Amino acid sequence: xxxxxxxxxxxxxxxxxxxxxxxxxxxxxxxxxxxxxxxxxxxxxxxxxxxxxxxxxxxxxxxxxxxxxxxxxxxxxxxxxxxxxxxxxxxxxxxxxxxxxxxxxxxxxxxxxxxxxxxxxxxxxxxxxxxxxxxxxxxxxxxxxxxxxxxxxxxxxxxxxxxxxxxxxxxxxxxxxxxxxxxxxxxxxxxxxxxxxxxxxxxxxxxxx
Ligand code: ADP
Ligand code: 5GP
Numbered sequence: 001x002x003x004x005x006x007x008x009x010x011x012x013x014x015x016x017x018x019x020x021x022x023x024x025x026x027x028x029x030x031x032x033x034x035x036x037x038x039x040x041x042x043x044x045x046x047x048x049x050x051x052x053x054x055x056x057x058x059x060x061x062x063x064x065x066x067x068x069x070x071x072x073x074x075x076x077x078x079x080x081x082x083x084x085x086x087x088x089x090x091x092x093x094x095x096x097x098x099x100x101x102x103x104x105x106x107x108x109x110x111x112x113x114x115x116x117x118x119x120x121x122x123x124x125x126x127x128x129x130x131x132x133x134x135x136x137x138x139x140x141x142x143x144x145x146x147x148x149x150x151x152x153x154x155x156x157x158x159x160x161x162x163x164x165x166x167x168x169x170x171x172x173x174x175x176x177x178x179x180x181x182x183x184x185x186x187x188x189x190x191x192x193x194x195x196x197x198x199x200x201x202x203x204x205x206x207x208x209x
Contacts (some may be wrong), residue, residue: 010020012070017174020108021107021108021109021110021111021112021113021114021163022112022113022114022134022201022202022204023104023107023108023113023114023116023126023130023132023133023134024048024113024114024115024116024133024134024136024161024198024201025116025118025123025126025133025134025135025136026115026116026118026136026137026138026193026194027117027118027119027120027122027123027135027136027137027138027171027178028137028138028139028140028167028171028184029140029146029164029167029168029171030093030138030144030150030164030167031140031146031150031153031164031168032138032139032140032149032168032184033138033140033149033184033187033190034117034138035068035117036187037138037184037187037190037191037194038050038115038117040187040191040194041115041191041194041195041198042115044114044191044195045115045198045202047112047113047194048112048114048115048142048198049103049107049112049113049114049115050051050067050114050115050116051099051100051103051104051107051114051115051116052066052070052103052119053069053070053097053098053099053116053117053120053161054069054070054071054072054077054080054097054098054099054100055069055070055071055072055096055097055098056071056072056073056074056077056095056096057069057071057093057095057097058071059071059180061155065109074096077089077096077098080098081098084101085100085101085102086098086099086100086101086131087099087101087104087105087125087126087129087142088118088121088122088125088126088129089099089122090118090119090121090122090125092119092121093160093163093164093167097119097122098117099116099118099126101121104116104130108130108133113198113202119171120171120174120177123135123177123178124177131153132184134179134180134197134201135177135178135179135180136178136179136180136182136194136197137174137175137178137180137181137182138181138182138183138190139172139175139181139182139183139184140168140183140184141184141185143165143168143169143185145185146168147161147165150164150165180197182194
């Protein structure tokens with residue numbers, strides 16, 4: 001099993017109140033392009049909030065604390081589990097990742113849109129708590145392309161890349177639970193597809209599937 005998480009966490013009743021903003025969840029196998037795509041989408045929708053996740057993993061060379069992630073210790077992560085501060089959390093590839101419940105609840109109660117980049121297990125947890133969430137799965141064009149991207153990114157060693165590729169095969173099997181699914185082949189086309197999906201919800205019209 002690649003990771004573990006408390007997927008049976010009960011939902012918070014206050015999270016379902018009527019005055020809701022929009023919660024957009026993007027998931028993808030590692031290396032499929034989520035980070036690149038989320039950056040582009042955020043530039044296009046500057047008013048949309050972004051939930052900066054917390055993680056116990058070490059920062060990559062171009063990552064900044066508080067912007068890409070909040071980098072915290074395992075002890076601090078556990079303390080926040082005990083205080084029930086996470087909307088969801090999961091262990092992914094040996095590191096812990098979590099989403100602040102306060103950040104999501106405040107955004108939704110203020111009627112704002114907020115974007116999350118989290119894994120499949122986190123999405124399952126969040127859908128229990130926020131069933132109205134708009135879920136988008138980003139698929140790589142092929143496992144071969146995914147391997148090329150992970151290798152070119154040069155942030156993981158060969159063993160870690162193999163582990164991520166094995167996990168990707170499993171994650172691809174879960175894309176059916178997402179409301180939308182987009183193949184990230186040409187980057188510009190994918191950014192346009194994501195913009196169309198999000199803009200469709202923001203204008204109150206049905207978004208294309
Ligand atoms: P993730 O956040 O899903 O792990 P990244 O956004 O870090 O993925 O992308 C992994 C690598 O693939 C990066 O080097 C990125 O520049 C590259 N990449 C992303 N999308 C594309 C694409 N459509 N075509 C080619 N390379 C891409
Ligand atoms: P990375 O370490 O490559 O940035 O992310 C590894 C995986 O963790 C990705 O699938 C990413 O979507 C996921 N992830 C990032 N933040 C969170 C989070 O807050 N919660 C969960 N469940 N997964 C997350």
